[in-house]
Amino acid sequence: xxxxxxxxxxxxxxxxxxxxxxxxxxxxxxxxxxxxxxxxxxxxxxxxxxxxxxxxxxxxxxxxxxxxxxxxxxxxxxxxxxxxxxxxxxxxxxxxxxxxxxxxxxxxxxxxxxxxxxxxxxxxxxxxxxxxxxxxxxxxxxxxxxxxxxxxxxxxxxxxxxxxxxxxxxxxxxxxxxxxxxxxxxxxxxxxxxxxxxxxxxxxxxxxxxxxxxxxxxxxxxxxxxxxxxxxxxxxxxxxxxxxxxxxxxxxx
Amino acid sequence: xxxxxxxxxxxxxxxxxxxxxxxxxxxxxxxxxxxxxxxxxxxxxxxxxxxxxxxxxxxxxxxxxxxxxxxxxxxxxxxxxxxxxxxxxxxxxxxxxxxxxxxxxxxxxxxxxxxxxxxxxxxxxxxxxxxxxxxxxxxxxxxxxxxxxxxxxxxxxxxxxxxxxxxxxxxxxxxxxxxxxxxxxxxxxxxxxxxxxxxxxxxxxxxxxxxxxxxxxxxxxxxxxxxxxxxxxxxxxxxxxxxxxxxxxxxxxxxxxxxxxxxxxxxxxxxxxxxxxxxxxxxxxxxxxxxxxxxxxxxxxxxxxxxxxxxxxxxxxxxxxxxxxxxxxxxxxxxxxxxxxxxxxxxxxxxxxxxxxxxxxxxxxxxxxxxxxxxxxxxxxxxxxxxxxxxxxxxxxxxxxxxxxxxxxxxxxxxxxxxxxxxxxxxxxxxxxxxxxxxxxxxxxxxxxxxxxxxxxxxxxxxxxxxxxxxxxxxxxxxxx
Ligand SMILES: Nc1ncnc2c1ncn2[C@@H]1O[C@H](COP(=O)(O)OP(=O)(O)OP(=O)(O)O)[C@@H](O)[C@H]1O
Ligand SMILES: [Mg+2]
Numbered sequence: 001x002x003x004x005x006x007x008x009x010x011x012x013x014x015x016x017x018x019x020x021x022x023x024x025x026x027x028x029x030x031x032x033x034x035x036x037x038x039x040x041x042x043x044x045x046x047x048x049x050x051x052x053x054x055x056x057x058x059x060x061x062x063x064x065x066x067x068x069x070x071x072x073x074x075x076x077x078x079x080x081x082x083x084x085x086x087x088x089x090x091x092x093x094x095x096x097x098x099x100x101x102x103x104x105x106x107x108x109x110x111x112x113x114x115x116x117x118x119x120x121x122x123x124x125x126x127x128x129x130x131x132x133x134x135x136x137x138x139x140x141x142x143x144x145x146x147x148x149x150x151x152x153x154x155x156x157x158x159x160x161x162x163x164x165x166x167x168x169x170x171x172x173x174x175x176x177x178x179x180x181x182x183x184x185x186x187x188x189x190x191x192x193x194x195x196x197x198x199x200x201x202x203x204x205x206x207x208x209x210x211x212x213x214x215x216x217x218x219x220x221x222x223x224x225x226x227x228x229x230x231x232x233x234x235x236x237x238x239x240x241x242x243x244x245x246x247x248x249x250x251x252x253x
Numbered sequence: 254x255x256x257x258x259x260x261x262x263x264x265x266x267x268x269x270x271x272x273x274x275x276x277x278x279x280x281x282x283x284x285x286x287x288x289x290x291x292x293x294x295x296x297x298x299x300x301x302x303x304x305x306x307x308x309x310x311x312x313x314x315x316x317x318x319x320x321x322x323x324x325x326x327x328x329x330x331x332x333x334x335x336x337x338x339x340x341x342x343x344x345x346x347x348x349x350x351x352x353x354x355x356x357x358x359x360x361x362x363x364x365x366x367x368x369x370x371x372x373x374x375x376x377x378x379x380x381x382x383x384x385x386x387x388x389x390x391x392x393x394x395x396x397x398x399x400x401x402x403x404x405x406x407x408x409x410x411x412x413x414x415x416x417x418x419x420x421x422x423x424x425x426x427x428x429x430x431x432x433x434x435x436x437x438x439x440x441x442x443x444x445x446x447x448x449x450x451x452x453x454x455x456x457x458x459x460x461x462x463x464x465x466x467x468x469x470x471x472x473x474x475x476x477x478x479x480x481x482x483x484x485x486x487x488x489x490x491x492x493x494x495x496x497x498x499x500x501x502x503x504x505x506x507x508x509x510x511x512x513x514x515x516x517x518x519x520x521x522x523x524x525x526x527x528x529x530x531x532x533x534x535x536x537x538x539x540x541x542x543x544x545x546x547x548x549x550x551x552x553x554x555x556x557x558x559x560x561x562x563x564x565x566x567x568x569x570x571x572x573x574x575x576x577x578x579x580x581x582x583x584x585x586x587x588x589x590x591x592x593x594x595x596x597x598x599x600x601x602x603x604x605x606x607x608x609x610x611x612x613x614x615x616x617x618x619x620x621x622x623x624x625x626x627x628x629x630x631x632x633x634x635x636x637x638x639x640x641x642x643x644x645x646x647x648x649x650x651x652x653x654x655x656x657x658x659x660x661x662x663x664x665x666x667x668x669x670x671x672x673x674x675x676x677x678x679x680x681x682x683x684x685x686x687x688x689x690x691x692x693x694x695x696x697x698x699x700x701x702x703x704x705x706x707x708x709x710x711x712x713x714x715x716x717x718x719x720x721x722x723x724x725x726x727x728x729x730x731x732x733x734x
Contacts, residue, residue: 048685048689049688049689050685051681051685052681071688071693072685072688072689073688073689073691073692073693073694075689076688076689076690076691077691081689082689084686084689087686088680088682088683088685088686090683090686090687090700090701090704091704091705092703092704092705092706092707092708093700093701093703093704097700098687098690098692098700099690101692101696101700102687102690102691102692103691105691105692105693105696106691109691141704158690162690162691
């Protein structure tokens with residue numbers, strides 16, 4: 001579904017991604033871990049099409065299409081979803097209004113009829129249950145004054161409504177309390193199917209107890225330096241990143 | 254150019270929709286301005302002597318006045334001798350009701366999306382249509398007159414209700430108030446008149462639609478609204494003009510008189526031709542709007558959505574004379590390309606326990622300049638006066654300007670005056686966030702701008718709020734930032 005080959009990207013002339021390779025097949029869950037500043041959010045942003053990041057080399061295909069050719073909105077309409085590490089506030093625009101605009105633009109792109117108010121509300125209701133989000137939150141201005149955890153929950157709610165093919169969750173677990181974490185993970189698992197895939201960016205093994213990854217990758221200095229199965233996450237939890245850093249720089253442990 | 258600026262550019266380069274004009278036979282005053290012009294207008298309108306005298310007095314005063322230079326706008330000097338002060342479409346006979354109006358004129362309004370046909374009208378809105386210098390027709394007159402509500406053109410009011418006109422004309426905005434008000438008083442040609450009798454709640458929105466069609470002609474209309482004790486009316490004003498290379502002058506006066514416990518809501522969606530992308534042409538919109546809460550517990554609320562005009566100079570104000578009276582001002586002013594707006598309000602607290610609220614949302618894009626200018630004045634007698642002002646500016650791109658000039662003048666120590674101001678930019682972050690959910694940049698801007706202006710848009714009657722939302726998006730088309 002997603003194939004990233006030798007991806008290099010820089011921001012304002014500084015190279016941040018230095019040759020990423022990643023293959024993701026339908027139905028898979030990939031976890032990406034790595035120290036602060038290693039380039040995880042950058043990778044997510046580049047995949048989503050953020051303009052400030054310049055792709056200097058490499059290619060990305062998504063469902064057979066050249067992803068890098070598409071505008072950010074078209075990537076979204078093709079089914080790429082990014083749950084932001086820092087969701088943005090949009091004053092005066094209710095989540096409901098925002099999502100309805102989004103859903104209908106996506107539908108238009110796919111040649112589907114727009115959802116009328118009634119159908120849209122029932123879709124909202126159904127998805128609200130899934131992530132146990134409060135109706136009151138959705139009638140408020142988007143993310144404005146939301147607590148950290150509420151923002152994250154709202155990201156997953158949007159994901160549930162938009163039903164993407166590839167979801168990238170950038171540290172969705174940070175800021176969530178234990179109960180919310182379970183709810184969000186449960187939501188993500190419910191949305192999983194054999195046709196879609198998920199990339200989970202996280203610092204903590206704990207999330208991976210709930211959203212069980214097929215593969216775990218370690219990103220360091222803009223490269224994936226180690227890949228493994230879920231056991232790798234446990235090892236990282238126990239030992240930190242130093243041993244990997246040492247491995248990369250060629251010194252034995 | 255960053256992507257944001259590029260989108261901004263595209264978004265702001267949308268053409269003006271109402272830029273067409275129509276040829277019709279017109280009755281026109283000779284070009285130029287002197288006492289004879291005024292006599293010509295007055296006799297054309299078959300006015301009584303007292304009104305002619307009133308006009309002449311205003312004119313003589315105007316001649317001694319100087320055009321104001323304090324607004325934060327610049328435009329080439331207007332040659333008042335090169336303008337025409339009266340132009341009216343020739344109608345075979347004076348229409349008695351809307352069915353007798355020349356169908357060609359009605360078509361102009363149909364084309365603007367305003368049907369003057371009562372059956373086709375949006376339910377619950379009566380319209381007075383003013384084309385260039387005269388009112389071409391007023392709808393729902395009969396329905397309203399059953400309640401004693403008078404809603405007609407200004408000229409008709411002069412003929413049918415001279416005692417009311419004489420009593421209130423110039424009582425809120427004196428003929429000598431300021432340069433443009435004096436000019437208007439001398440040459441005003443028509444406008445709307447509205448009278449709500451004691452205890453009547455006007456059952457429909459009253460609305461005036463102004464259209465400038467003729468070239469080189471100034472539009473000087475005058476609106477007078479009188480709300481007697483315990484009455485209520487909601488009044489709407491809309492306007493457009495053809496696209497012309499020359500600038501055109503629009504100098505209107507609106508006066509509102511609210512008696513005890515009366516409430517008047519005045520909403521404007523201003524969409525005069527703003528000039529083209531390069532700043533050529535456009536309307537100079539120099540308007541004096543003022544209301545007086547003459548009686549206790551009266552309330553006047555101004556809501557304006559200003560998207561058009563090349564230069565705007567406008568401060569809808571409230572004189573809060575009655576005790577416990579309330580003044581409100583809600584404004585969204587959008588400027589794009591080379592537009593300049595200097596707009597705001599004055600709240601003059603005279604009575605005890607008077608309250609005022611100011612919510613101003615400026616949006617600047619392109620190379621435009623947008624200024625808020627507001628004055629809150631608390632007089633000696635105004636014990637316990639309250640004011641709250643919120644002035645926000647939203648910038649799109651790096652070539653526009655937003656300015657705030659609040660003046661606060663307090664003569665009573667019990668006053669509570671609060672002023673809040675913010676300046677923000679539409680962030681790339683916000684637009685990218687929308688993009689990531691599948692929303693294109695143009696719709697993202699529309700969404701963000703409408704969210705920003707929501708508190709003001711919420712004040713408008715439903716259908717107009719929808720119109721205003723579309724207009725905001727249209728005005729900013731091509732300008733994400
Ligand atoms: N717009 C930018 N301008 C300058 N530097 C940037 C920008 N965006 C990212 N960087 C830098 O790129 C590096 C990678 O950042 P990124 O946000 O991708 O890290 P991360 O792996 O997500 O870290 P964390 O775990 O803290 O979220 C950091 O050193 C960061 O400072
Ligand atoms: Mg990050």
